[in-house]
Amino acid sequence: MSVTAPLAWLGHLVLSILAETGRVSRFTGATLAALVRPPFYAREFLHALLQIGWLSLPVVGMTALFTGGALALQIYAGGARFSAESVVPSIVAIGMARELGPVLGGLMVAARVASSIAAEIGTMKVTEQVDALVTLSTDPMKYLTVPRVLAATLSMPVLVAVGDSIGIFGGYLVGVNRLDFNGATYIKNTVDFLQFWDVGSGLVKGAVFGFLVALMGCYHGMNSGRGAQGVGRATKSAVVAASVLILAANYLLTEAFFSA
Amino acid sequence: MIRLTDLHKSFGANRVLAGVTLEVARGESMVIIGGSGTGKSVLLKSILGLVTPDAGRIEIDGQEVAGARMGRAAREAFLARFGMLFQGAALFDSLKVWENVAFRLLHGPGKLSKAEARDRAIDRLRRVGLRPEVADLYPAELSGGMQKRAGLARAIAANPEIIFFDEPTTGLDPIMAGVINELIREIVTEMGATAMTITHDMTSVRAIADRVAMLHGGQIRWTGPVADMDATPDPYVQQFIHGRAEGPIAAVR
Ligand SMILES: Nc1ncnc2c1ncn2[C@@H]1O[C@H](COP(=O)(O)OP(=O)(O)OP(=O)(O)O)[C@@H](O)[C@H]1O
């Protein structure tokens, strides 16, 4: 093997990443263009809202409940080292609202929704249903992508808000039952310290994550390879891409919102 | 009128179409025959712009159509004239059968009310031999042959001028195949539609075709009126219509 082989390999890798970035950008552009052009398929949108928003509530709720509880225990243990156990309510609230609500909610929705969108659209692609849409004068971007992306972008902030509340409630349950906090004090501490932007920033993150999840599901579904294997690969890629993008976007948004 | 000139298409190293030239006159029923995997479906999809040819011209009524380069409005007007039955039926599994059949009538310009569209769908289903009860089922609840017929009903629902049928009788019992052959013939003679049909079924060819074209090796090997098909000396056509294992078309074993 020649010495240049690793270089060539690196070159290929960089090129393929650039090419993929270009394709995703084009797809994003096409999605946004389709979003503003009529017609709008209201029935598809409502269906997507049900599938993506409403039916994700249990998963997001459970995740938040357990995370809030664990967070209270950890912060209590950490706080005890500085005899600052009283910070538990406010740190739980800030941690849930700013970070864990949107990020964990986003990841759970990525697992649930990006996969199902990619599998559904991928199957439609390989069984020629997407082609059939085109022959029936219907733009697949408008009929399939736009309703899902819009539904995810709009419903994620609501899911995050619900998740935040349930997470804080999980912290409260643990705080009051296991850590001997007074219930009224716990609630007062939570409410007094939490600022609007703590919650608001999390909701904005949620909207961005929702957009990314649905976009990745649609992109990988639309570009699914042939056969069951192709759909399987598309599904996997959609979940991986959505998860990584959520974490990367979360860092960037946190920098943008909170760095001094 | 459909005119294809020197159409080429490869998928990677797989050369599928290598210079297809073919004309289909208005109101004519053209049947495409040819071995499995010779690119018959790819040919129809190229005309519709679902597959982008590497080279060649596609003209409809003397106007060149080129999938991506056409404007959006021109492309929609172009597609509005077509109906297509896909080889795998390609019914939308999230919609009921009647909503599938009436899809074009429920969306897009000149759309009908829900009740009208449903009536039209049920009428089309009846014409392909499906009972009204089927209308409210989902495609996954139908047998393969029923799906095929529902796909056919969808293709003809909006009375298109040009209809492509990709193996309309594959998977149907002989009686139902006869019904479908008659229907296709009827659509061409009574409604004046132009049809291109892919089939492997020689009974179907004789029932449907005005003209026949045989695709082999990426090119049109033979084309002519159906009446001349039996008399042609072309060994490829002869082997195909008589289903012989021995002949110029090598069967890989
Ligand atoms: N999207 C695609 N990507 C890659 N290869 C393709 C694609 N579509 C078709 N092919 C290839 O093109 C060739 C012709 O396929 P096509 O479906 O047109 O055959 P066909 O003549 O319709 O065969 P059959 O009678 O079995 O339906 C096949 O080798 C197939 O693998």
Ligand SMILES: [Mg+2]
């Ligand atoms: Mg085929």
